[in-house]
Amino acid sequence: MNIYSHLPSAPEALRLSKSLLRSFLGPRSTPAENQPTPIEFDVHINSDTGFFPPQPLARLTGPFEIWESALDEAKENLVLGDNDWDASKTQAGVEWRARVASVSTPPLSTSQSILTCHQWSVINTDGLQNLRQQQRAHMVLAWILSYYVHSMPPSTTSDDIIIPRSIAVPLVTVSNALRIAPILTFADTVLWNWELIDRTLPVTIDNMLFHTFSGTDDERNFYVTSARAELGGVEMLRIFNDYQNLPNVNDLTSISKTARDLNKLAGVIDQLTEVIKGVRAVVDPHVFYWEVRPWFEGSQSRGPDEPKWIYEDCAASDTVDLSGPSAGQSSVMHALDIFLDIDHKLKERRAPAPSSENKRSDTGFMERMRRYMPGKHRDYLTHLAASSRPIRALAIQSPAIREPYDAAVTALKKLRDQHIRIACLYIVSMSRTTPPAGCGCPVSAMMEKLEQERAADKAAAKGPSRGTGGNELALLLKAGRDATRRAMIKDN
Ligand code: HEM
Numbered sequence: 001m002n003i004y005s006h007l008p009s010a011p012e013a014l015r016l017s018k019s020l021l022r023s024f025l026g027p028r029s030t031p032a033e034n035q036p037t038p039i040e041f042d043v044h045i046n047s048d049t050g051f052f053p054p055q056p057l058a059r060l061t062g063p064f065e066i067w068e069s070a071l072d073e074a075k076e077n078l079v080l081g082d083n084d085w086d087a088s089k090t091q092a093g094v095e096w097r098a099r100v101a102s103v104s105t106p107p108l109s110t111s112q113s114i115l116t117c118h119q120w121s122v123i124n125t126d127g128l129q130n131l132r133q134q135q136r137a138h139m140v141l142a143w144i145l146s147y148y149v150h151s152m153p154p155s156t157t158s159d160d161i162i163i164p165r166s167i168a169v170p171l172v173t174v175s176n177a178l179r180i181a182p183i184l185t186f187a188d189t190v191l192w193n194w195e196l197i198d199r200t201l202p203v204t205i206d207n208m209l210f211h212t213f214s215g216t217d218d219e220r221n222f223y224v225t226s227a228r229a230e231l232g233g234v235e236m237l238r239i240f241n242d243y244q245n246l247p248n249v250n251d252l253t254s255i256s257k258t259a260r261d262l263n264k265l266a267g268v269i270d271q272l273t274e275v276i277k278g279v280r281a282v283v284d285p286h287v288f289y290w291e292v293r294p295w296f297e298g299s300q301s302r303g304p305d306e307p308k309w310i311y312e313d314c315a316a317s318d319t320v321d322l323s324g325p326s327a328g329q330s331s332v333m334h335a336l337d338i339f340l341d342i343d344h345k346l347k348e349r350r351a352p353a354p355s356s357e358n359k360r361s362d363t364g365f366m367e368r369m370r371r372y373m374p375g376k377h378r379d380y381l382t383h384l385a386a387s388s389r390p391i392r393a394l395a396i397q398s399p400a401i402r403e404p405y406d407a408a409v410t411a412l413k414k415l416r417d418q419h420i421r422i423a424c425l426y427i428v429s430m431s432r433t434t435p436p437a438g439c440g441c442p443v444s445a446m447m448e449k450l451e452q453e454r455a456a457d458k459a460a461a462k463g464p465s466r467g468t469g470g471n472e473l474a475l476l477l478k479a480g481r482d483a484t485r486r487a488m489i490k491d492n
Pocket residue numbers: 222225226229272275276279283288325326327328329330333416419422423426427466467468469470471473476477480481
């Protein structure tokens with residue numbers, strides 16, 4: 001290793017020395033001793049998997065095997081409830097749901113009672129022996145829940161949707177143990193939803209196989225893209241960790257390292273932007289919008305007039321968090337926001353002042369999304385947020401860090417600009433199209449075109465597009481981008 005390449009040049013050393021003098025007035029550093037290590041938060045930075053478990057979660061056995069087989073069967077046979085062109089699939093859904101719910105409702109007929117040969121019951125989750133088994137149980141039950149709700153034919157009434165106790169009770173119990181929302185989350189679709197293609201090879205993106213609801217490559221590639229961003233983020237976690245563990249933040253060596261690491265961070269964020277951009281090549285927007293995204297909807301994702309999900313035998317279904325999964329629940333992205341001190345809640349006085357649209361947006365969204373993360377990951381974020389050496393404050397005091405800090409913020413702002421474009425293409429534009437047609441004949445094509453025009457009118461009348469969390473999409477994402485820009489020191 002050439003150590004000279006890591007030393008500052010003469011003018012840079014002069015600048016750093018001046019900065020050092022000024023830094024004595026800056027934030028006080030605290031010794032790094034007795035700091036919890038990332039691994040205590042289930043964040044495996046050293047083994048390169050970050051918020052992913054270091055190995056895939058093993059299939060559950062014993063009494064829990066019934067959940068695993070129900071999920072296998074659902075993946076094989078179930079389709080979205082509005083897919084009415086394949087009667088055999090519709091029937092498979094009816095039978096599967098009856099079996100899962102058999103513990104709630106007595107069988108109606110002899111033919112249905114035959115279906116209960118695998119006896120469903122409310123399985124006690126005390127038998128799950130460790131964190132990994134609890135995570136697996138959450139993932140399997142959350143997928144079963146999504147299959148249960150979204151394979152139902154579209155409701156013609158506003159009646160609540162009852163989630164049978166066979167799913168609801170163990171899901172809520174295991175969610176309480178993990179301190180995560182009792183619904184499909186980013187962890188269930190990305191962090192815990194994979195196995196190794198070749199078990200003799202390490203955990204890398206090319207060696208991970210993701211499972212899907214729709215059976216499409218588009219859905220698989222959507223998870224791969226999110227996973228790629230998540231694994232790319234491990235390098236950021238290392239940077240945050242190194243900074244937290246510096247014995248002192250004010251000496252010349254530390255300032256020089258921090259400046260270098262912030263520049264490196266800007267480079268990593270640029271790579272994540274490329275990853276997000278890359279989704280266009282591998283995920284078809286129409287397939288995503290019509291065949292993948294409906295599986296992600298949570299309770300009342302389409303608005304407050306939609307039927308609510310009620311968890312049988314679980315107290316206070318009304319107050320639990322039941323939004324759908326989103327990369328907004330990725331702990332890596334939250335860690336980045338915390339490290340750079342992005343003020344999504346508009347609590348700080350920063351320039352340029354928030355627009356009236358910014359103020360109208362859902363400023364509590366990012367904080368709410370943390371409740372959809374595993375509790376241990378949230379603890380890591382809390383730990384990071386409690387740092388006694390906030391980097392933005394240090395950058396304000398230390399000219400040598402200011403520019404690299406602003407470079408990292410600029411990179412994150414550009415990432416959010418790019419993400420807005422993607423979200424608009426995949427959701428806002430696609431909401432004006434019609435679902436894929438069952439037949440390719442010219443009459444059908446003409447009917448489809450007419451239908452599309454009608455749908456566009458309807459979409460315009462329906463108001464703004466919503467995220468899976470039910471929020472107003474464009475307003476939310478732009479507010480996040482503007483909050484990022486507001487962190488720039490040179491404008492303040
Ligand atoms: C087809 C690709 C994607 C689409 C359509 C999409 C769409 C969305 C939507 C609609 C939201 C609003 C929150 C909600 O769900 O209610 C959101 C939030 C978010 N997404 Fe994506 N997303 C995509 C890919 C990604 C990827 C690959 C990342 C990885 C970095 C990402 C990171 C985020 C973050 C961090 C948020 C929270 C809001 C913010 O930080 O600006 N998204 N996304």
